[in-house]
Amino acid sequence: MRRAYFILLAVIAVLLYLPLFTAPSPPALNTDGNGHLFKIHKLMSDGWEPWIEDWYSGFPFLRFYPPLSYLIGAFLGILLGSDIRGYAATLMLTSFVGAVALHFYLRRTGREPYVAPVVFLLFPWHLGVAYIEANFPRANSINLFPLFLLALLWAVDIRERYLAASAVAISVISLIHHSAMVPLVITGLVLLFENFRKTRVLSNFFKVGGIVVALTSFWYVPFLLEREWTNFWKIYQYSWLFKSYSVSPSRFLEPVGIASTAVFSAFLIVAYFRGTLQRRTLGLIALYIYLALGYYSPTPWIHSLPVLSMIPQYRWMDMVNLLVPLIVADALTGVELKWRLVAGALSVGILIFGALPYAEPIPPYPGDLMEVAEFLREQPGEDWRFVVHPGVSHHSYLPVLTGKSTLNGWYHEGDPAEEGHLRMWYALSTGNDASLYLKIYAAKFLMASINVTVKDYSRIERIGNYWIYTSNVSFVEPVGAVLLGNFYDLPVDYAYFEDPSNLAAIPPGSVGVVYAGNPSKEEEGLLWNFVRNGGTVVWVPEGSGCLFGVCGVMERIDNSRLSSDVFNVSIFAPFEYEGMPWYGPVFENVTPLLSVGDKAIIGLVKLGNGTLYLVGGNLLYHSLYWNSKKEAELIFGLAGIDGSLNYTLFSRSDGEYSLGLSPSRPMLVRISESYYPHWKIRVNGKLVEPIRDDRTGLTLITVSGKSTVDAEFRDPFMRLRAYSAIGWVVVLAYLLVEFFWRRRLKVVINESS
Known part of the structure; x- marks a missing residue:
């Protein structure tokens, strides 16, 4: 029966x-x-x-x-x-x-x-x-929800084999979907409350819990220790x-x-x-x-x-x-x-x-996507990615069909560069020019079934519902400027550091720095060391304040009073805020590059071997408010370090890449690979510490002269998989013996007797 x-x-x-x-x-x-x-x-x-x-x-x-x-x-x-x-x-x-x-x-x-x-x-x-x-x-x-309730019943059983079975069942469920454990635990406690009042239950749960930890630690330990990287x-x-x-x-x-x-x-x-x-x-x-x-x-x-x-x-x-x-x-x-x-x-x-x-039949993969996959599979090179917009789950399967990498994915929790990728998707979805982020992420091909704005990309053909756009991209690019302090997402290329102490690892002269806001004393010390050793710093305060003894005071800004022997003042958007006057800091006792009356909105001061630019008028916010790309380019152009970079991709595979770099000068470079703590990067055989670009989530290193870069992702938790595997083998073998072999042996003994 x-x-x-x-x-x-x-x-x-x-x-x-x-x-x-x-x-x-x-x-x-x-x-x-x-x-x-x-x-x-x-x-x-x-x-x-x-x-x-x-x-x-x-x-x-x-x-x-x-x-x-x-x-x-x-x-x-x-x-x-x-x-x-x-x-x-x-x-x-x-x-x-x-x-x-x-x-x-x-x-x-x-x-x-x-x-x-x-x-x-x-x-x-x-x-x-x-x-x-x-x-x-x-x-x-x-x-498997019922298995959890059965496992709780097993956990209050006095026989050891049922405790082991309980631990295996709970481990299986927790490794299938961790968030299900919260309602399951609540449900189990409510439904089986009387069972938990038995005297032996507490010791049983300790035994079961110990086995569960041993069996699941290979996933839960890295998950919990690196939860800051989840999204x-x-x-x-x-x-x-x-x-x-x-x-x-x-x-x-x-x-x-x-x-x-x-x-x-x-x-x-x-x-x-x-x-x-x-x-x-x-x-x-x-x-x-x-x-x-x-x-x-x-x-x-x-x-x-x-x-x-x-x-x-x-x-x-x-x-x-x-x-x-x-x-x-x-x-x-x-x-x-x-x-x-x-x-x-x-x-x-x-x-x-x-x-x-x-009850509907499962259809085959869309024919136009199969054609897109065939097109991508035939494209040469390994140092680029593709994007399909809008992003849906179908597109995340395309790497299987193309053998190429994609910026599409599914389940954002795993993406260590999610914030930067979301900025790219937002630009694509709202009709803004997404070229900047697409090129930073080495997206050589964009397939779009709806209208997009990608000014630096050329539309080359149509496959089914998808227009195909392409552009020249680089897996490695020089970074001209780094933004510190308050973050602004402006339509120019720069890196951003949430932690300004990263600046200490960058040689002055390899990149320029834009600081937005008023730095703390510790940050001011970092900036001072950078400037005096030959670096360029652009200070953009949002209000009054002082840096290195140079102070800004708040004053009304008026386009009609702007003057400059360096810049074309007509590039500046109106200095108005919702029909009201615009106020921002201005400077005295500096070499003026852009003036408002007798004071400087933009000026410079030589300090040590470096240069400090003062940019007032709350100009970063002004460029963002008026969507003025020219103003943003002017500000970051002051900090920008010019130079050229040639690179060769020797190899690239899961968790590894090897590059040959030839910079025209010492420079900070961005590698189009998500930053994560366990990357080991060697430049000419010497281990270097990579830095995260917090704007894009990608990897930054400094190079000087012709260099070979070898990178490998070394997961420190890999051994836990082996230890847990041994635990699974031992526990399952024990259960096999207890539940099947001994029972069969008893049957044989009874029949023979």
């Missing part, structure tokens, strides 16, 4: 994801799907490299996104011959394991164990996650994001909502009148639905609280996929078999109705 039932669960699990298994390769998966599919393919083809070039401007692969779904998918993909089959088989496997786990959980807690697992498998919400959102790891985690969105702070992540009440009027509500309501009524309803389960359902409403709830502000702010609102609904089947089990506990069969059949019919919107 039970064997036939498990076969039924397996058949349902296979049928649920058969459309994915039989999908064309490559498929066009909905929403998130192809981004996840890329990761499976990458693991299948190249293994788990610590750093890959395929997305963004390079990023640490699977550092901030739990790896186990992808590892299982890649393993099954190798066995089954394609990434999409591995993807589908993983969902089949986790859904079957989750249903079986729910069956055993219900048996151990004395409830009806047969109908609820079927309801769990067919519940429309998680099918929507798998097919409509196509969030592969999240769908797998929902499938989690603060959802509540952005109303558009908060609204889009919240479940609208209208969702309950759609087929998925109607079917789910009908099944829930029917079994809730039955359980209530039979007296078998567990009110804590109902309370959790009400709580999670309320939290899922988010923006639409009467108290949206609660999602600014620390724990709640970590979890996208719609993910609270994931728990309902587990809790409704528990209500079903409560309602049918003690009911005659024939009525359980009737209830199960009706539930299946209703849920299939709710799942019908997802």
Whole structure:
């Protein structure tokens, strides 16, 4: 009987994801799907490299996104011959394991164990996650939610083998989707509170926790230690994001909502009148639905609280996929078999109705994108990237089809240069000229299906819906100026340091410095050392203040009073602010380059072996306010260091590159590779410390004369993978012996006796 039932669960699990298994390769998966599919393919083809070039401007692969779904998918993909089959088989496997786990959980807690697992498998919400959102790891985690509850029951068992099994189950779930652990822990504590009051539970949890740490540390340790490099969105702070992540009440009027509500309501009524309803389960359902409403709830502000702010609102609904089947089990506990069969059949019919919107064949990858891939694959060189706009998940799979790197990607948490990339995407999306950032990121080709502004790019042909733009780009470029102090995003090329102490590592004369705002005493000391040793500093105060004894005082600026023997004063935009006069600092006792009356807006002073330029009038903000590129070019032109740079790319692969550089003078250069702490860079064999350009997220080094640059990404946490692998082998071998070999041995002994 039970064997036939498990076969039924397996058949349902296979049928649920058969459309994915039989999908064309490559498929066009909905929403998130192809981004996840890329990761499976990458693991299948190249293994788990610590750093890959395929997305963004390079990023640490699977550092901030739990790896186990992808590892299982890649393993099954190798066995089954394609990434999409591995993807589908993983969902089949986790859904079957989750249903079986729910069956055993219900048996151990004395409830009806047969109908609820079927309801769990067919519940429309998680099918929507798998097919409509196509969030592969999240769908797998929902499938395994019952395993977590069963693991908690195992954790209070006195037998050691069940403690080990509990640790393995919890480790699996936490490595599939870490953010699911918060609602799971809450749910487990509420549902199994009485079990945790037993005297041995605390010691058991310490044992289980120790094993879990050993099995999962290879991912969680680097994740936690390097969390500063993650890019989690603060959802509540952005109303558009908060609204889009919240479940609208209208969702309950759609087929998925109607079917789910009908099944829930029917079994809730039955359980209530039979007296078998567990009110804590109902309370959790009400709580999670309320939290899922988010923006639409009467108290949206609660999602600014620390724990709640970590979890996208719609993910609270994931728990309902587990809790409704528990209500079903409560309602049918003690009911005659024939009525359980009737209830199960009706539930299946209703849920299939709710799942019908997802029952669509998976289409093949778009034909025009296949043509785009063919075009890119034929382009020579390895020192460039491509971009497809607007960016969707389909485009993140293109590196598989092209063998080229892209600035597209999927799941921003892994992108160490996200802030700079977002500026590029913002420019593309708003019709502003995106050429500056595209060229900085070595984007040789831009494919756009909507109008874009890229003045430095030429439109060369059209493939399907995509216009193709191209430009000459460089993987390595000289940086003429560095901005310190307050950040301004202006349409000229410069690097930015959030930490001005980075200036101490740069030889004066290799780059000029623009300081925006009033420096602290420590920063003033850094600037003084830079100037006196031959550097050029441009000080742009936003108000009154002093630097090196030169002071600026606030005064009204008027275009009619401007005069200069150096600059064409007609390039300056009106000195007005919303129809009112413009005020800014001006200087006395300096050599004037641009004057307003008898005072200097721009002046210079020679200090030591270097030069200090004074730029008043709050001119950086003025150029931004009036979108005056000429003013920005003037300011950074004062600091700019001229020079030429020739380079040769010897090699480039995941986590490695080698360059030959020939600068015309000592200079700071930007390498189009995302900065991350574990890059080891040698210039002519000597280890140098790279600096992060906080404007673009790329890597900066200084070079002098003909140089060879060799870089390698050395992940200090790689050994943890080996240690955890040993732990997995030991624990799984122990469980194999305890649960299977000894049982089989006992059967043999009994039969022989």
